[in-house]
Amino acid sequence: MGRKGIRKIILVGILLGSLWIASFVVSAGNGTSNSNNVQNALEESAGKTETNHKSKETSSEADSKEVILSLVAIAGVGGAVAVLLSIMYKIYLAKKVNAMPVLYLKQKETTFDEHKK
């Protein structure tokens, strides 16, 4: 990497850094919204930890059931999509391969066999 490359990296770094600081300054200017955001975030995190603790305390079978069910649901939909995709792809391939000489030859062979019979 030459000097130009290093210069580019430094330039992009400075640009991104200044953008980051600018966005921070702008949001700090909107004091209320920022504080609201912070509060929301703190509440969110507090809520999250609370819910985490609650779920840990109760750690009920219902929770684990929900987790397993969600996994099964995703796997089910995923499996169905995979099967659909493979069928669609096979149809697509068959359409493409139809024009190939191999199949044409095969067709000829069968017709030849039929003709022999």
Next chain:
Amino acid sequence: MSIKSEAAVTMKKSGITQKIRKNRLQKIRTLVQILVTFIFSYGAFVWGESSNIYVPVFQCSLISSKTVSGICKTLTKGTVAFSRMQGSQILYLVLMLLSLFLLGKIWCGFLCPFGLFQDVLTFIRKKWKIHPIIIGRSGRIIYQLLKWILVLCLLFGIGFCSLCPVKYIMFPFAGLFPGFNLAGFIIAGIVVGFCFMKESAFCLICPLGTIMGLLNRFTAVKIKKRGEGCTHCRACTEVCPMYIDEIYQVRNNPDVTHPDCIYCLKCIDACPEEKVLAVTFFGKTIINSKREY
């Protein structure tokens, strides 16, 4: 003596050592992915809760009050995350951004927990001997469009988190319930289906990867090609999960680093020629493609 061992003896006599390095880099990559998934994701959660160690978390399901936000949360609610951070957390964020400049999308190839999940799905598909799907030219235009729509959704926070498939897939793995959202589950299922049938399918539309890809041209890690040694066998582009054709087409320019490249290093593993493809760090070669005898 079998033919194989006879060949090995003659090769030894002639001074040629047999280099069996097929998928060697991939094994190292998988090992790093497993380690990083546990240390940086689950490890951060465990250590962050029990001690004062703060490490960047790459899985939103494990973000707690004591760990640094995930990359996507930092992007969507950057200022909030910044104002909440103190001391070591800011240092870690700066380190994270610095590493993006230094290592670029190596995050995608080596450190992403969802990347590991996709690789596991591909491993299962290969074991079951199911043929993968190949996305055609028209399909590629669609996913390129979808990718940029998702980037806009992520940057402006338009319903991204509520429908993020990674959240719905990774939450249950952390033992958490993501909440009931039919659309979210369906999207997650579709993503799982695609990832099963196509290697690293989500990487094609990953908005985080797209944003990081913008820095790919300026990062210190590069993929270089020695055009005169290339035999145009197309092995590099055939194995590429991101369908990057440039790595095969480019002849004159030694720098073949593409914004979509996730540094899975499959091209370097697949290249049968000596020192044609290489990974460089600040111009110094780290890994080379090697001739197989």
